[in-house]
Amino acid sequence: NAGVTQTPKFQVLKTGQSMTLQCAQDMNHNSMYWYRQDPGMGLRLIYYSASEGTTDKGEVPNGYNVSRLNKREFSLRLESAAPSQTSVYFCASRDFRGSYNEQFFGPGTRLTVL
Amino acid sequence: KQEVTQIPAALSVPEGENLVLNCSFTDSAIYNLQWFRQDPGKGLTSLLLIQSSQREQTSGRLNASLDKSSGRSTLYIAASQPGDSATYLCAQQGSQGNLIFGKGTKLSVKP
Numbered sequence: 001n002a003g004v005t006q007t008p009k010f011q012v013l014k015t016g017q018s019m020t021l022q023c024a025q026d027m028n029h030n031s032m033y034w035y036r037q038d039p040g041m042g043l044r045l046i047y048y049s050a051s052e053g054t055t056d057k058g059e060v061p062n063g064y065n066v067s068r069l070n071k072r073e074f075s076l077r078l079e080s081a082a083p084s085q086t087s088v089y090f091c092a093s094r095d096f097r098g099s100y101n102e103q104f105f106g107p108g109t110r111l112t113v114l
Numbered sequence: 115k116q117e118v119t120q121i122p123a124a125l126s127v128p129e130g131e132n133l134v135l136n137c138s139f140t141d142s143a144i145y146n147l148q149w150f151r152q153d154p155g156k157g158l159t160s161l162l163l164i165q166s167s168q169r170e171q172t173s174g175r176l177n178a179s180l181d182k183s184s185g186r187s188t189l190y191i192a193a194s195q196p197g198d199s200a201t202y203l204c205a206q207q208g209s210q211g212n213l214i215f216g217k218g219t220k221l222s223v224k225p
């Protein structure tokens with residue numbers, strides 16, 4: 001049981017390049033989330049997918065797109081990277097059992113945009 | 115807008131001390147509250163989850179409490195050890211199951 005996995009672990013892009021961050025979970029969770037973590041700002045929600053086939057914007061969605069490929073996989077795409085998108089990106093999935101909700105996080109992708 | 119605040123931003127204590135980390139939230143209609151630990155350059159490790167109907171949760175030397183009426187949660191660490199040094203994050207669950215995070219308390223436990 002690997003939990004939540006993310007690829008790549010590190011990435012350096014030039015302004016204007018595109019890339020996709022991959023996330024997969026093997027815990028059969030319905031909901032998945034993408035957050036970014038910046039110094040002094042804490043973690044902020046970019047997009048989320050409450051269930052397979054649905055996606056919604058979070059607090060900071062501009063410049064990103066997402067795809068919920070299947071129940072296991074939720075990808076985040078930067079179409080035209082900007083230096084302001086330099087950040088650490090975390091994917092999470094949620095164990096939802098009635099009133100019990102716990103989120104589990106992947107190890108993160110450290111992205112630098114030059 | 116829901117906000118989560120953690121005080122202090124940084125804390126340094128000698129090994130063996132008991133300590134309390136504080137978290138306050140603005141939305142009293144809280145669903146769940148989750149405490150995490152983050153080591154430098156690493157991901158988030160879930161420590162404790164307190165459901166909205168609960169008042170506290172315990173795991174080993176950790177105890178987290180929740181007081182919805184005052185909008186506060188505390189994380190109590192007993193007999194601190196150098197290995198407890200990390201950043202501790204508090205997060206309130208939003209209506210869509212997402213988490214709203216505080217900015218964390220950076221803890222340093224000195225031998």
